[in-house]
Amino acid sequence: MSEEPDKDAAEQGASLDPADWEVLKRSFHAAIDQAIDHLRDIRRQPVWRPTPEAVKARLRVPLPRGPEALDAVAARFAADILPYGTGNLHPRFFGWVHGNANPAGALGEALAGLMNCNVGGRDHVAVYVERQVIEWCKEIFGFPASSSGLLTSGTSMGTVIALAAARAAQAEVDVRKLGMAASPRPLVGYASSEAHSCVAKAFDLLGFGQEALRAVPVDSEFRMSLPLLREKLAADRASGFRPAIVVASAGTVNTGAVDDIAEIARLCRAEGLWLHVDGAFGGLAVLTPEFASRLRAIAEADSIAFDFHKWLHVPYDAGCVLVRDEAAHRAAFANRRDYLAPAKRGLAGGEPWFCDYGPELSRGFRALKVWFTIATHGIDRLAETIARNCRQARELGQAVQGESDLELLAPVELNIVCFRFLAPGLGAAALDRLNEAIVAELQLNGIAAPSTTRILGRAAIRVALTNHRTTGLDLALLLDAVRELGRSLAASAPAAEHASVGTP
């Protein structure tokens, strides 16, 4: 190990850092400005456009061996990648439940990339920022100060973590050591038939098995039926199962239905069950005056998982899980070896470490983009975007009901509107195909991007309003386009598509 300064300078030059930092800054400015211009002009762009075959081909090249100038790489990004995104920056993106991001959050993400913190543990500021964000979340949902939390990639991982805590707390043996097969009575859980698929995926991943998640039928408003939940609980107990977990939905993905969380919480307390709330998007409607009363009971849950990247518009990906019983949460994950031993002083301090609350040891500084988003806009303004989307959904639902060629397929509870175009003379299957074609055409023409689902077996055009850019004009334009496309597609449909009897 030589100590001549010259040799060291040469060695420093071998790093991945730039030769000229001012040139680097200019590269950042230019590339970021292009991405900001793209965002500024988004209304003039199609909502979505297919990725050209030539671009796909340029993204199928062998592993590059030699270097390329950063500006050249950024130019390729601007030409081949920037224009062909998911579409969810656009004011007329209504598909699935996607947030739109916000510039403050994006700046937080950019700075996190430059800071490069590993927030698995240890004593550094990123840990304190994540704790701050978690405290804010406890405040939002009325969780006690003694509860714990973790930022996650989203509600899917949050659900896995919450149900792992539930599993460890509810099991009659040490399942962490002994596995799920050691349980004397099989653990089972309950969610409505409208619950998100991530709940069944978590039951699968954690080794309960998907069949251990009982699907409780819903009422006419797509909410979990409490009488049928009670029936299933009794039947399972009688058959030797151990009911352990109920998952309530605060906003189902199909229709935005909110289960009766207060009543389910009472039942869970009485029966000793772990109540988890899937609040992926809808949970945050607790911030609005209109929905606060219906969602306030989330505060009584044992855990909740929700997303920042949906209705708080933090850039993807960012979610959170809160667990009422910190000890139960930690007991489900803590497992450190010698090389991760904590220290009283120095960088290895900072207990508790986040890696003891989830499956990940290395963790990015996801909290920074959430911190930037909430600090810049303030929660009141973020809440107002949520309230506005709910108002827009209600108005859209009313507009649908006002047109004889449109049919509302589910009550508008929160921010989701499921409807279809009706064409005289089309049978059920043809009507399904027609509405699916309308959605495909809306997307392919770049007009709007709703998604599809099935409501009571019928194909629905599904409009989810988690979009801070959407205006009334955007929704009027959507309805006009649906009806126009519906009429023209129905007119050009082959004769065989038309039902042979009983229609005018």
Place this chain on the structure above:
Amino acid sequence: MSEEPDKDAAEQGASLDPADWEVLKRSFHAAIDQAIDHLRDIRRQPVWRPTPEAVKARLRVPLPRGPEALDAVAARFAADILPYGTGNLHPRFFGWVHGNANPAGALGEALAGLMNCNVGGRDHVAVYVERQVIEWCKEIFGFPASSSGLLTSGTSMGTVIALAAARAAQAEVDVRKLGMAASPRPLVGYASSEAHSCVAKAFDLLGFGQEALRAVPVDSEFRMSLPLLREKLAADRASGFRPAIVVASAGTVNTGAVDDIAEIARLCRAEGLWLHVDGAFGGLAVLTPEFASRLRAIAEADSIAFDFHKWLHVPYDAGCVLVRDEAAHRAAFANRRDYLAPAKRGLAGGEPWFCDYGPELSRGFRALKVWFTIATHGIDRLAETIARNCRQARELGQAVQGESDLELLAPVELNIVCFRFLAPGLGAAALDRLNEAIVAELQLNGIAAPSTTRILGRAAIRVALTNHRTTGLDLALLLDAVRELGRSLAASAPAAEHASVGTP
């Protein structure tokens, strides 16, 4: 839904977008320039400094209700957050196994935040970028074109995903539906006693139970003992267990030991076991001429998990899992409902969807920072940083062996050097405390940040070289500081610390 243009303009103004996009650009430039300056001047900064109590207090405020100007938030970031990071940007950060990021990767992360793609599925360019990155990874590890992969938060999640695929493939029943308790013979797996704790955590999470992971003792070079693996396999079969999985380490976290992957692969093939390789950091040494021959057998594994955020210096977090049998991978996770139905045309096309290969439905555009990193530097230059770190580790090991007051505690196989300072007259426990104190002082004084571990029960100063900024001078400075601190701490140690007999 009114259509007057004025009303729409007002509604557009209600979004979370800025009133003036040029002002926004200036905010980005200023904040990013500060973070770049911090990086440029990193050598003049302490490796680590504790977060001041005043800063911690400012990160314990109630949920902000009102807005704050983005520049003001960025100024708070620059004052309170930027200086107090994990330390792993610094050339003398040697703790755990942390990468240092690179500016090109950070630019990719910034642009991903602005694009806000959700890469769970659908047909948009981010999907093609992630596929490109996965193809490059297959090329690096010699995996077949027919294999599958997924970008993850890191090796911990990659291990969960790989072992979930192994579980579904090896089980004698449909464990996804029926759960782990339905297995007629309990599934068990094997890893060396030096394997990373994420393997046991995965066995826990997936419901095998940690005891189902058998710890195979290591040889004198800390590699899994093949004869003892065979013994354990035979004993388990005789006792009615079903051996299902072997996890080989390509670079253990304690000492960087590489298991004999080729021999383990032969055994796994012969015995019908799933071979997973934990290549978190060490796997990528396959890119270097020196280690290629020892690591090439990774190509024979059924799965490998590894990190981009360690030795490829992609900003946190970014890892990857590859699975040889795409169908087995998909069969372990696919589970889509009506609202996620694929379409032949439009945005809902793009099969296969990444959400069918892992637990997450919403997924960020993590691939972009990897793509930027590899495209800008080229894999040859990234490989050279890996090779340089291994040379540095070897030289550091030799330097340790050249000093009578230092003791090397494990062979230097890859990039990790475990050693300790020796002080005459100190007993075993006092020597452990002394070396832990040396590491704490190195960190607290901002000189260097190695971490600690235990090697055969003895406290070790552990230097992991996954640092593209480290030079020979940095390592010389480290050794000087260790010896100086060691002498001064030993001199000031209370008399009781000194062993009463048998030392000069």
